[in-house]
Amino acid sequence: MRLTETAWGRLAIIVLATGIIVILETATHLLSGNGLEYADLFYLVLIPAAFWYRRQAVYLGILIASLHIALDYIIGDAGASTLVRAGLLVVVSYVLGYLFDLAAQRRADGLHFRIGEPGTPACNRNIQRQIARLRSRDPDTRYQAAGCLGDAGDPAAVGPLAALLTDPESGVRWKAAEALGKLGPPAVGPLTESLKSESVDVRWMAAVALGDIGDPAAVPALMEALDDEDSYVRSRAALALSAIGEPARDLLITALRSKNGRVRQGAALALGKIGGEEAVAVLIGSLLDPDEGVRERAASALGDIGETAVPALLAALRTDDELLRKGGIAALGRIGEGTTAPLIAALRDDDWRIRAGAATALGEIGDARSVDGLIMALQDERTEVREAAREALGSIRKS
Numbered sequence: 001m002r003l004t005e006t007a008w009g010r011l012a013i014i015v016l017a018t019g020i021i022v023i024l025e026t027a028t029h030l031l032s033g034n035g036l037e038y039a040d041l042f043y044l045v046l047i048p049a050a051f052w053y054r055r056q057a058v059y060l061g062i063l064i065a066s067l068h069i070a071l072d073y074i075i076g077d078a079g080a081s082t083l084v085r086a087g088l089l090v091v092v093s094y095v096l097g098y099l100f101d102l103a104a105q106r107r108a109d110g111l112h113f114r115i116g117e118p119g120t121p122a123c124n125r126n127i128q129r130q131i132a133r134l135r136s137r138d139p140d141t142r143y144q145a146a147g148c149l150g151d152a153g154d155p156a157a158v159g160p161l162a163a164l165l166t167d168p169e170s171g172v173r174w175k176a177a178e179a180l181g182k183l184g185p186p187a188v189g190p191l192t193e194s195l196k197s198e199s200v201d202v203r204w205m206a207a208v209a210l211g212d213i214g215d216p217a218a219v220p221a222l223m224e225a226l227d228d229e230d231s232y233v234r235s236r237a238a239l240a241l242s243a244i245g246e247p248a249r250d251l252l253i254t255a256l257r258s259k260n261g262r263v264r265q266g267a268a269l270a271l272g273k274i275g276g277e278e279a280v281a282v283l284i285g286s287l288l289d290p291d292e293g294v295r296e297r298a299a300s301a302l303g304d305i306g307e308t309a310v311p312a313l314l315a316a317l318r319t320d321d322e323l324l325r326k327g328g329i330a331a332l333g334r335i336g337e338g339t340t341a342p343l344i345a346a347l348r349d350d351d352w353r354i355r356a357g358a359a360t361a362l363g364e365i366g367d368a369r370s371v372d373g374l375i376m377a378l379q380d381e382r383t384e385v386r387e388a389a390r391e392a393l394g395s396i397r398k399s
Contacts (some may be wrong), residue, residue: 046089050096061093110212123148131160139169146172150179155186162190165202177229181212188213191223195228195237203228204236206398213241216247223251226266238266242273249274253282261291268294272301280309284316287327299327303334310339314346317357329357342367344373352382359385363392371396 007366043389046064050057065086072078081096122128123144130152133145141184146164149157157179164176164239180187187209210218218240225237230270248270255267268286271279283305309331316328332339337363345357359377362370370392 033073036369036377046093046096050093050100053097055094055097056100057097058090058094061090063334065089099312111130123151125152127154127156129154131157134160134164139167139172142167142169143175145180146175150175150182153183155183158183158187162187162194165194165197165205166199168202174199175207177209178212182210183349185215185217188215188217192218195221195225200230203230204233207233207240211236211243214244216244217283219244219251222248223255226255226263227260234262234266235269237370238269239273241266242270245274247281249276251328253278256282256286256397261294264289264294265297268297268301272304275305275308277308277312280305280312282310284312284324285326287316287319289323289332295323295327299330300334302331303336306335307338310335310342314342314349314354314358317354318351319353325353329361329364332357332361336366340367340369345372347373347377352380352385355380356382356388359388359392362393363388366396368396372388 002118028058037155041251046061049060051062053137067085069082072082074186107343108172110315122316127149130145130148133141134149136142136145142164146161161176161180161183165180166171167173167176180191191206191213194202195210197206203225207222210222220243222241225323226234226241228234228237240294241252252270252274255263257273258264258267259372264286268283271283280302283298287295287302289295289298302313313328313332317325319325332343343362343365347362349355349358359374362374374389374393374396378386380386380389
């Protein structure tokens, strides 16, 4: 993990303060034999640690508690009180971290709604002055400056705003990503680099901003992000690719044949938003994917495409492959009431597999307009169709 200069400074302060406390306690015992207790001084380390690292400060609390126990044991002063003090160090570190985290979240939530509210100062048109405000210690000031720079649309703000993606305040990070999305193609380079950040928040915010920009130059980096270790980052990358649209289509279709299931899922999600006959064809093929998650995503994607996918989905029911039939029915059900008319018509198809699939899909949709057609299907010559119609009517009655 790469540490910034600020992170190294914080770590040095914690290590130095802890070392001083340990030396004081050890020296007191060795030189004077006095049992003065310096454990309370460890709280001076835990308070800033909780402020900087929030709930993760509990790990430091555990480390310091262990150090305290070991130190008392070495100098021969260990006892029940040692364990009590050690336990308090852990509890206090967690509670402080929790409280600081809660306060930061509330502040961040408030920051999302500050710009544009009555009383908010108007943006200064001096771009360099606004860029300088991004370095303010006040998160409100940084937030407002980021919003102003996004509205100004000056490419000179790209670098400073990209640096703000690692801001300690989540509200400021989000406003910086939003601003970069408004700056257009000049921001693509820094944002694609941000997709490789160690921070999950930075990666998904960068993906969202790239989707807002919609520049085809971002496609290769976003395709790589479909294999991100974080599921939310992967979904934001897929949606960004869908926002870019046609320039990403061919790569997404190719990605559906990837050996990586996560990539196939992301490609299916994106293609469902882009749509088109070619997307429908390959997504129907993905209903046979060996990965259940990919099959479910493909069915959902076909549902997103909507009524234009209905003819191909009905044709896909003309198969003995139960997996494909199940996926096709699920997709038709997701499309919803827009498929009711063609599904009712399909109840009279020559192929019993299509009739049975149509009946099952109508049951999932639950549209009362299909009742008459399903009642007629109760007289179908095939047992499979009659059972599907009976179950569909039962589902509609319950809804």
